[in-house]
Amino acid sequence: MKVLKIENNEGYLELNDNSIKVTQVTKENIFDVLKLIYNNDQIEFDELTEDSPINNEAQRIVYDNMYEYLTKFNEEKQKLKDEVRSEFEDVINKYKLNIDISHI
Amino acid sequence: MKKIDFHIHTISTGIEKQGVFSMETLLNHVNNNELDVIAITNHNIFDLGQYKEIVKSIKDCIVFPGIEVSVDGTHILVIASNSTNEIKKFNNEAKELIKRIKLGDITVEEFKNIFKNYKKYIIIPHYEKRPKINESTLQKLGNCVTAGEVKNQKGFIVTKKDLAKLVPVLFSDARMFEDAQESYNRYTYVDIDNIEIGILKEALKDRNRVHIVDNKLDDEFQVLSGRLSASDRLNLIIGKRSSGKTYVLKQIRDEFGCENVKFIEQFQLTKDSDEATFQGILRKIVEKDILEYSKEFNNLVRKVINIDYTCEEEIDKYITSLYDFANSQSRNNEFSKTRLYTETMFNQREDKDFAKLIDSVIYILKNKNHKKTIYSIISREKIIELLEKLLNEYLKDKTMMYIKNRTDEMINIIQNSLQFKSSIGRIDNIDFYELFKNYLYCEYFNEICKQMVEEKNIKTTSIQKFKIKLSRGRFNGAEEMKHYVNIKMAISSAMSLYNGKKFYKFIRECVNLGIDIETVSKMIFVIRVQAINNNDVELSGGEKAEFNLLAEINDAKNYDLLIIDEPEASFDNIFIRNDLIKLLKDLSETIPVFISTHNNTLGMLMKPNKIILTINDNGEYKVYSGDFGQKELKSASGDLIDSYGEVIDLMEAGEEAYKDKGDTYESFKN
Numbered sequence: 001m002k003v004l005k006i007e008n009n010e011g012y013l014e015l016n017d018n019s020i021k022v023t024q025v026t027k028e029n030i031f032d033v034l035k036l037i038y039n040n041d042q043i044e045f046d047e048l049t050e051d052s053p054i055n056n057e058a059q060r061i062v063y064d065n066m067y068e069y070l071t072k073f074n075e076e077k078q079k080l081k082d083e084v085r086s087e088f089e090d091v092i093n094k095y096k097l098n099i100d101i102s103h104i
Numbered sequence: 105m106k107k108i109d110f111h112i113h114t115i116s117t118g119i120e121k122q123g124v125f126s127m128e129t130l131l132n133h134v135n136n137n138e139l140d141v142i143a144i145t146n147h148n149i150f151d152l153g154q155y156k157e158i159v160k161s162i163k164d165c166i167v168f169p170g171i172e173v174s175v176d177g178t179h180i181l182v183i184a185s186n187s188t189n190e191i192k193k194f195n196n197e198a199k200e201l202i203k204r205i206k207l208g209d210i211t212v213e214e215f216k217n218i219f220k221n222y223k224k225y226i227i228i229p230h231y232e233k234r235p236k237i238n239e240s241t242l243q244k245l246g247n248c249v250t251a252g253e254v255k256n257q258k259g260f261i262v263t264k265k266d267l268a269k270l271v272p273v274l275f276s277d278a279r280m281f282e283d284a285q286e287s288y289n290r291y292t293y294v295d296i297d298n299i300e301i302g303i304l305k306e307a308l309k310d311r312n313r314v315h316i317v318d319n320k321l322d323d324e325f326q327v328l329s330g331r332l333s334a335s336d337r338l339n340l341i342i343g344k345r346s347s348g349k350t351y352v353l354k355q356i357r358d359e360f361g362c363e364n365v366k367f368i369e370q371f372q373l374t375k376d377s378d379e380a381t382f383q384g385i386l387r388k389i390v391e392k393d394i395l396e397y398s399k400e401f402n403n404l405v406r407k408v409i410n411i412d413y414t415c416e417e418e419i420d421k422y423i424t425s426l427y428d429f430a431n432s433q434s435r436n437n438e439f440s441k442t443r444l445y446t447e448t449m450f451n452q453r454e455d456k457d458f459a460k461l462i463d464s465v466i467y468i469l470k471n472k473n474h475k476k477t478i479y480s481i482i483s484r485e486k487i488i489e490l491l492e493k494l495l496n497e498y499l500k501d502k503t504m505m506y507i508k509n510r511t512d513e514m515i516n517i518i519q520n521s522l523q524f525k526s527s528i529g530r531i532d533n534i535d536f537y538e539l540f541k542n543y544l545y546c547e548y549f550n551e552i553c554k555q556m557v558e559e560k561n562i563k564t565t566s567i568q569k570f571k572i573k574l575s576r577g578r579f580n581g582a583e584e585m586k587h588y589v590n591i592k593m594a595i596s597s598a599m600s601l602y603n604g605k606k607f608y609k610f611i612r613e614c615v616n617l618g619i620d621i622e623t624v625s626k627m628i629f630v631i632r633v634q635a636i637n638n639n640d641v642e643l644s645g646g647e648k649a650e651f652n653l654l655a656e657i658n659d660a661k662n663y664d665l666l667i668i669d670e671p672e673a674s675f676d677n678i679f680i681r682n683d684l685i686k687l688l689k690d691l692s693e694t695i696p697v698f699i700s701t702h703n704n705t706l707g708m709l710m711k712p713n714k715i716i717l718t719i720n721d722n723g724e725y726k727v728y729s730g731d732f733g734q735k736e737l738k739s740a741s742g743d744l745i746d747s748y749g750e751v752i753d754l755m756e757a758g759e760e761a762y763k764d765k766g767d768t769y770e771s772f773k774n
Binding site: 023025026027028030031034038057058059061062064065066068069070072073076079080082083084086087088090091092094095097098099101104 | 400401403404407415416419420422423426427429430431446448451453455456457531534536537539540541544545547548551552555556
């Protein structure tokens with residue numbers, strides 16, 4: 001699943017089959033993409049390279065910054081799951097609760 | 105036979121409650137209890153000056169020098185000879201102890217080093233008494249142990265019968281302080297004629313020469329200042345109204361100390377059957393279960409309550425600063441164009457599990473008990489190799505983290521400096537990991553709470569024929585919640601969040617209202633406690649009284665003595681015959697029981713070990729006693745009274761009434 005895409009020299013955030021230009025992204029979109037990354041194992045990002053550039057400078061800056069943060073979050077999500085699991089494990093086991101920490 | 109008390113405190117050392125020594129209290133203790141020998145045994149201190157004063161003040165009673173030493177988590181009484189020469193040596197050893205004890209309990213080895221003459225002393229550790237000596241300390245002490253101190257009469261009797269155990273001794277452990285009101289009834293009789301340390305020591309090692317009554321009967325002990333011998337099992341107290349039964353029971357209670365006696369007063373059980381009191385009693389019984397059950401949830405509330413739940417705000421700030429920066433590129437300058445100006449931070453996170461993993465490998469390496477199994481699967485060399493690799497990686501990680509953190513600091517400084525020169529704002533640094541973690545915490549907390557407020561049985565425990573059911577569920581409104589956690593303030597603003605299942609916001613609102621976290625953690629779900637009978641139906645008034653009695657008798661096992669004053673008012677004869685008598689008999693195997701009654705079913709069918717008869721003789725209370733079934737009962741002054749006549753008068757309203765009753769039943773049957 002691709003969440004950051006470069007197409008026709010423009011950067012997009014891919015969310016629920018919608019492509020949103022990175023300069024149009026709202027805080028809700030960011031929040032939803034974080035959930036998407038957390039819930040899915042296969043996450044892909046288009047990297048900003050010379051072969052696939054973004055012409056508009058402002059858009060390039062936004063894309064580049066989002067790419068940095070979102071790829072880092074993707075790399076760390078398993079660690080996050082482990083951390084959250086260890087925090088809630090006692091309670092879930094003690095009270096025999098039906099809660100899946102790996103998805104939200 | 106000599107009556108001794110080798111556990112007496114005269115100095116307030118901080119281990120016991122505070123007080124000021126009173127010679128008068130000590131003299132009263134010795135004289136009122138007709139003690140022949142005592143020892144002064146303060147905690148880790150021997151005051152020679154005070155000891156000499158005491159010896160000078162007390163007549164007709166030998167006083168030995170002693171000390172109660174804190175060794176390996178227990179207390180050991182050490183009693184020395186009272187000869188001048190030995191006192192001097194003992195005093196020097198006690199001075200050594202004072203220097204060392206500042207560092208805490210001493211070991212057995214240190215004990216033997218400090219008390220060089222320990223083989224000559226009487227050594228008595230806490231045995232069936234807290235803080236109990238453990239088996240390894242006892243073994244290390246070896247043959248030098250003379251006897252073991254026990255907590256109460258029952259402990260003495262049980263320990264004495266068990267030949268594998270130390271010879272028991274029972275002492276007052278009394279504080280001789282000003283305004284002392286306590287009485288103890290804990291002494292030991294030793295079968296000796298001459299009072300010398302050597303003779304005493306030998307006698308105390310012989311279980312046939314120690315007793316807690318002067319008549320040497322090992323299943324009896326004395327009450328009412330020695331005027332009455334009671335059984336260590338079931339004692340039935342009978343007497344007419346106003347003959348002093350309750351008075352005698354209270355005297356016995358006071359002699360043992362209120363805190364050591366379970367005293368169930370007349371009508372108490374029916375009084376306790378009203379709903380509010382009964383709920384209180386029920387909750388007290390399951391208090392530990394409730395605490396145990398709620399522990400993890402309470403911890404969770406404490407963990408999440410301070411989480412910063414401003415996730416959306418932070419993302420908004422980040423997006424705004426990012427767009428502002430991107431759009432300002434037309435105005436850009438050399439400062440904002442610098443690559444570092446827009447560089448994101450590493451925000452490196454520590455891997456908390458890594459250190460745990462290394463500890464676990466070390467733990468495996470250190471384990472001795474299972475080393476054979478471990479090394480049969482993986483060699484020690486391989487484990488060491490793994491440890492080395494992990495340590496290397498750990499070191500690398502730590503180094504990387506250090507470098508990345510320093511880099512972040514540096515980027516931050518540079519970005520600040522550039523921003524100072526540039527007219528364009530910086531992009532806010534954002535940590536999606538931390539941000540999302542907080543969000544997850546709140547979401548999962550809500551989900552957990554949703555499940556915790558679903559009705560569910562937690563546990564059912566049985567108390568004889570009754571059951572206590574614990575269940576959890578949601579609060580039925582603010583009033584129930586406020587009553588449950590005992591708060592009075594208005595909580596309507598929080599309740600709307602609770603009703604809307606916004607539990608995280610609910611706990612935050614409660615804290616905002618000024619409710620402490622401990623209380624807030626109890627406001628998500630209610631634990632209901634219900635007593636039910638065999639048919640799973642809530643208890644009637646009569647059943648509640650029965651339940652109360654069973655619960656009290658269960659609790660009595662934590663005491664030295666049980667006293668029940670006329671319980672029959674609350675119960676029918678079926679319960680008395682089928683349940684109560686068996687329970688009392690069982691309990692009396694553990695602690696002595698005194699029960700006063702006018703009920704013939706209870707009095708006669710329980711077949712007590714002793715009968716105690718009280719008579720009001722023109723305003724003077726007289727007490728007679730004897731074994732059950734014995735022809736005559738005897739008073740302390742030696743007066744005899746017909747046992748059968750008195751019992752049938754009190755239990756059956758006389759022989760004639762008893763026969764009449766039998767005849768009536770007979771004709772009824774026919």
